[in-house]
Amino acid sequence: GIQVEQSPPDLILQEGANSTLRCNFSDSVNNLQWFHQNPWGQLINLFYIPSGTKQNGRLSATTVATERYSLLYISSSQTTDSGVYFCAAPVQGAQKLVFGQGTRLTINP
Amino acid sequence: DVKVTQSSRYLVKRTGEKVFLECVQDMDHENMFWYRQDPGLGLRLIYFSYDVKMKEKGDIPEGYSVSREKKERFSLILESASTNQTSMYLCASSLSLGVGAFFGQGTRLTVV
Numbered sequence: 548g549i550q551v552e553q554s555p556p557d558l559i560l561q562e563g564a565n566s567t568l569r570c571n572f573s574d575s576v577n578n579l580q581w582f583h584q585n586p587w588g589q590l591i592n593l594f595y596i597p598s599g600t601k602q603n604g605r606l607s608a609t610t611v612a613t614e615r616y617s618l619l620y621i622s623s624s625q626t627t628d629s630g631v632y633f634c635a636a637p638v639q640g641a642q643k644l645v646f647g648q649g650t651r652l653t654i655n656p
Numbered sequence: 657d658v659k660v661t662q663s664s665r666y667l668v669k670r671t672g673e674k675v676f677l678e679c680v681q682d683m684d685h686e687n688m689f690w691y692r693q694d695p696g697l698g699l700r701l702i703y704f705s706y707d708v709k710m711k712e713k714g715d716i717p718e719g720y721s722v723s724r725e726k727k728e729r730f731s732l733i734l735e736s737a738s739t740n741q742t743s744m745y746l747c748a749s750s751l752s753l754g755v756g757a758f759f760g761q762g763t764r765l766t767v768v
Contacts, residue, residue: 578756582759587761588762590748592758642712643704648698
């Protein structure tokens, strides 16, 4: 089945820095989602992005489906951006999302 | 906005108890899911349901059952809780995975 890999596993930055998180997937996908898991455990939808680029405030995401990767950009990081970021892709023909292992982002004041 | 609500944020139960975790969504989504999340193991699918009274096993269904009597509600049942079921449980719903899934706030279950 599809494999989803994220890098880096951990990222520590100072407030105000920019960051890029990467998600590679082994098969072609018709959807790719990015989530932020907050310190209380809830997974918050950031982007649904099967291809192209989307922006939402300081966050943007780009998926290059032909090369099987997606990038999440966070600009001018704030301490509230801390948490774990997951990407996930659906398994073809099955109602199931496969998650990467996540990137733990820590933004220090 | 889609809202997925789990009945409890924190739960402590004793070994052998029957445990019900409830999840309600308000967007008329066909599909609902239960995942558990453990350190080092990521998110793993326990069960999902694609319609009322319909269910499919996920990757780790052993020790769990589910119930979907109404479209908006999906319950996860631990028939006889064990300590290895201590985990974070996450419920999700989607109209179609092609358009994305939405998660509840999670239930941190501790079995003692």
